[in-house]
Amino acid sequence: MLKNDFPIFKNNPGLIFLDNAASTQKPQYVIDGVSEFVANDYANIHRGLYSLSEKSEESYRHSKELVGELINCKASEIIYSYNSTYGINLIAQSLVISDVIKSWDVVLLWIREHHANILPWQILAERKGFKIEFFNINDEYEIDRNDFDKKYTDKVKVVSVAHVSNVTGKIYDVKKIHSKLRDDTFFLVDWSQSVPNFPVDVQDIGCDCLVFTWHKMMAYTGIWVIYLKKEWIKKLVPMIRWWGTIEDVDVSWHTLATNSDKFEAGTPNIIGAVSLGKAIEYIKSIGWMEKIREHEQKLVKMCLDGFSKIKDKVEILWSSTAGEPTTTDRVAVFSFFLANNTNFNNIGEKFAEQNIAVRCWGHCAYPLHKRFQKPWTCRMSGYLYNDEQDIERFFEILDKII
Numbered sequence: 001m002l003k004n005d006f007p008i009f010k011n012n013p014g015l016i017f018l019d020n021a022a023s024t025q026k027p028q029y030v031i032d033g034v035s036e037f038v039a040n041d042y043a044n045i046h047r048g049l050y051s052l053s054e055k056s057e058e059s060y061r062h063s064k065e066l067v068g069e070l071i072n073c074k075a076s077e078i079i080y081s082y083n084s085t086y087g088i089n090l091i092a093q094s095l096v097i098s099d100v101i102k103s104w105d106v107v108l109l110w111i112r113e114h115h116a117n118i119l120p121w122q123i124l125a126e127r128k129g130f131k132i133e134f135f136n137i138n139d140e141y142e143i144d145r146n147d148f149d150k151k152y153t154d155k156v157k158v159v160s161v162a163h164v165s166n167v168t169g170k171i172y173d174v175k176k177i178h179s180k181l182r183d184d185t186f187f188l189v190d191w192s193q194s195v196p197n198f199p200v201d202v203q204d205i206g207c208d209c210l211v212f213t214w215h216k217m218m219a220y221t222g223i224w225v226i227y228l229k230k231e232w233i234k235k236l237v238p239m240i241r242w243w244g245t246i247e248d249v250d251v252s253w254h255t256l257a258t259n260s261d262k263f264e265a266g267t268p269n270i271i272g273a274v275s276l277g278k279a280i281e282y283i284k285s286i287g288w289m290e291k292i293r294e295h296e297q298k299l300v301k302m303c304l305d306g307f308s309k310i311k312d313k314v315e316i317l318w319s320s321t322a323g324e325p326t327t328t329d330r331v332a333v334f335s336f337f338l339a340n341n342t343n344f345n346n347i348g349e350k351f352a353e354q355n356i357a358v359r360c361w362g363h364c365a366y367p368l369h370k371r372f373q374k375p376w377t378c379r380m381s382g383y384l385y386n387d388e389q390d391i392e393r394f395f396e397i398l399d400k401i402i
């Protein structure tokens, strides 16, 4: 029973945590691993010649090797950042100051994106004059092909999309999107809701840049991963510069590091990186990503069954694209509203009274909600420590709320 590995449940008896798409709980293994590191091995990294600094450096590097193993890339292609706003901004700004995006170019986004993949582009577009276009999602929640073909003009230099919707839980075929792109289009994929839930492979998707966050995968907050293809590490220059990013400095000039370090300005989140390494070790110990996916599929099946029984009273945003819902094209994320339009906050509060944590409102995807003219929703999302009883209790309370 994996729940026993997570002290939050012992310390909050009766808690049913279904807000995992926002952030996950931390296993004792990660908490202990971080405490031991801080108590025994912590110091700043890079260029410290004493043993503590070397140990700390080793833990930092080791966590990158583990990430490389998880997503199938080299540790040298991994950059650590702090959160999605910071990370996508870092890449977007680098693309602008490296002249990959010029003032007459277009960045193409999907209307269903998380705001983290909209705002950084908007801010830069306002200042630099390039244009942002959005391609549409059709009524089946699939890519609107005609609209994509119309918007994907020669001017498009960047396409940036999420692999899995944080609102509907739908998994998208980003490989197929990639196959439609010209070689000179920079393809960024937001993996925030896919890496935590199923095995992923950078080489298989074949994109230029992938970003994902680790607090959604049992590590601490403030550690975000950017995978950047080797050729782009060489080509792009970062906007933010500080020690770590440079090779040499004089009063009127500086030269940049040539490896991925050039994107990590200042003292990095060393403790966060260790928590991330510990989270991957924990995932290995429970049977790797395949086990997580297997468990998640059981949760998805239970949720689909549960929602189908009350479908005249509760609507979920997307359950299937054609015909019967299937478990394989989604993760355990469900956004729903009551047919009688009960306010989403009232529903969230009723769940909270029963010690059930769900999330309410627009889930940082307002354009998606507006596109479908749906009210704001409540979102429940499962993870590896949720069990059958959690899902049964969720539907029992939802039934009472109805």
Ligand SMILES: Cc1ncc(COP(=O)(O)O)c(C=O)c1O
Pocket (backbone or CB within 6 Å): 021, 022, 083, 084, 085, 114, 116, 117, 162, 164, 165, 166, 190, 192, 193, 213
């Ligand atoms: C698809 C997607 N992208 C980006 C983010 C933002 O991640 P963070 O809150 O770690 O910055 C989220 C978080 O919910 C997400 O679901």
